[in-house]
Amino acid sequence: MEFILRLAVLILLALAASGARAQEAPPFAVGDSLGVPGADGFEAVSSNVTVYGAIVNAESCSYDAERGLIAVVNRGVPQAVQANDAWVSLVRSDGSVHTARWIGVQRPDQRADLPPPLVLNDPLGSEIAGGVLTVADRDGGAGPDDPSMAVVRRFDARTGAPLGETRIAESPWINDVAVADDGTVYATQTGDLGPDPDPATFRVYRIAPDGEVSVVVEGAPLNLPNGIALDPEGRLVVANFGDDAVLTFSTSGDLVETRRAAQPGSDGLVIRPDGTTYVSSVTQGGVSRLRPGEAATLIARGIPGGASMCYDAGADQLVVPMVSNNGLAFVSLDTPDAARH
Template identity: 55%
Template sequence: MEAILRSGLVFGKAALLGGLLAGCVETQEAQQATGQAASGTFTAGSPLGVMVEDQFSPMSENVKVYGGVVNAESCSYHEGGDLIVVVNRGVNQDQVPNDGFISLLNHDGSVHTANWIGTNREGLILNHPLGSDTWDGRLYVADRDGGTSDQDPSVSVIRWFDLETGAPMGEVPIDDSEGFNDLAIAEDGTIYATDTGASRLYEVSPDGSWRVLLDGAPLNLPNGVAMDNDGNIVIVNIGDAEVITLSPTGATLATEQAVQAGNDGLVILEDGTKYVSSVREGGVSRIRPGEPAELIASNIPSAASMCYDVGGNQLVIPLNPNNAVAIVPLD
């Protein structure tokens, strides 16, 4: 299979926004420096285009722009818009608080909306988001508060947004965790989130209550998490090559092996086929039901928490500090 690298060629968020979007950069930076949401009304960003005499005109269809990602960690498929939702961490909290943003890409990796959530910080807190998932018309992200200095501890916060408008809808802090890595959502709205550093799996109920579902083995620096077609929880570890299927109560049901260890991304298709990306070794393993894993792509730098682009029948893999996504077409 051919892996296609769509490089952002972007050296900073300010450079990206300055070239693609009109806006008041000084005002936005002032809002970010506080690490708090501004008191104004949230506004989502527009697709690429220009504003002339207060009239917005979209870019013509014969133009393609690549980029729109900065330190991207994860992505999800936007079924309603038939777009790829890319979650960008931005810079670290101790550099610029509240710097995360969400961009929208087309199937070929070109930019649809460079800064959909985060075009300004009015009514928005999105500090340093990592994993993401969609459920019931919402985009959920594993974000965090704090971390602006050694005296400001990080706290995991799950935030969610309206998939149609991009508007913030709610959040729940988990003060027992310093930072979730990934999350997945069951059909009933229960959220399962991995804490890699603590080797824990958390369960967050729809009412906001939470508990530690699993602490320690078989978790070994757990990272990617997804729900399978039977409502079970599947997790990949960074610390080994195991792909672990758990019941909703945390009991181990099955253990499979990816080709490589150091895994981050996890996608499960309707036929039960699993795809696993290794952020450390750069490969994508395919595990068909009842068959051993096989490597279908290799040497992808910093292959993070990937998603399945249904409309393009392909894997989309954010590449962390490379400010790009990789695209792996599927058979």
């Protein structure tokens, strides 16, 4: 009788363990590196094949130091054409494609059924920090009767799985993001883009780790604020699109310093550990270098639509998405200034 009771207990434990495994959520589905389905499973592209492309309307990129790859956030088609159409590509330092569609390999109509569901509508700025890919996105805006709302979305930088989101109810859209060591996110609201923009729409938001949203800076000297980054001292640096100002603020919003890029129309912003700052102009195509205590120097020219760039530590270069040109520009930092004719 004792043997029968023990056997019954073992069977019940095995059934319970089997049920627990069945209830475990499957891993989030992301795209494979380049290749095709083969007779023995997935067959990767052979080593003598190099593929370029996979970039569509990209506004930003982030360097994944763990994998040595560049995560490029593609906007896809506009919201008014198809919502939830964006995706993330993985690109090598030489510009070749590692994974054409990593996050967002599914069609928009399939994404709601994923565990967890995927939403990536109209992503602009992005940053990988602390193992998390943080993206400036928005919901709505598909038409005149569909209000737009800014959303900060987070993804696991290793698995691609959505980790959560924070909605900024009072903001229709945000442009770029910077992430502090404690997970605090700072985001620029570029604001009105018309001929007579309202300065009250020029803002920098803080999203605390607990999700609390607050305004850090509003109005002048912000002038269509675009790129944002944290300097080595943990201060906020904001590049204006509306002029050539590169502004440094304390995290409480006090203006500390004003510098000038070599060109106006700033978008991308990269700051190195020694304080050297690089600024891309989306309107005039140059990349400015601002060393501490020095005036700006133009180190690259003629990059069409140069948007929110990132620093590729593996190759010591800047990677500049070219928005509607559907490509990436690579600016080496270990060669003489390329701006000289």
